[in-house]
Amino acid sequence: MYYAGIPTLVVRAKCPALISINGRVAGECGGEGYISVPLSANGDYYVTMQPLLPRNKKRPLIQW
Numbered sequence: 001m002y003y004a005g006i007p008t009l010v011v012r013a014k015c016p017a018l019i020s021i022n023g024r025v026a027g028e029c030g031g032e033g034y035i036s037v038p039l040s041a042n043g044d045y046y047v048t049m050q051p052l053l054p055r056n057k058k059r060p061l062i063q064w
Contacts, residue, residue, distance in 0.1 A: 006038050006039075007038070007039040007041075008036055008037065008038055008039060009021070009036070009037045009038075009039050009045060009047075010034055010035070010036050011026070011029065011034060011035045011036075011037075011047060011049075012029065012033075012034045013029050013030045013049060013051075014030070014031075015030050015031075015051055015052070015053050016028065016029075016030035016031070016051070016052040016053060017029060017030055017049045017050060017051050017052055018049070018050040018052060019035050019047065019048070019049055020047070020048045020049075020050070021037060021045060021046070021047050022045060022046050023046070028052070030052070
């Protein structure tokens with residue numbers, strides 16, 4: 001990771017995934033990669049993740 005002097009949202013995923021922030025495609029990440037987006041002082045951020053791998057019924061995509 002790196003140091004950012006401004007507030008930053010960093011999104012990581014265990015599997016390859018398409019990441020959207022506030023309805024706009026932010027990029028693709030997975031494994032060792034990540035997406036970094038600068039944040040403003042106000043406003044809400046809605047982050048969605050769409051997995052890019054086929055679903056495996058024996059192993060769920062999200063594990064808590």
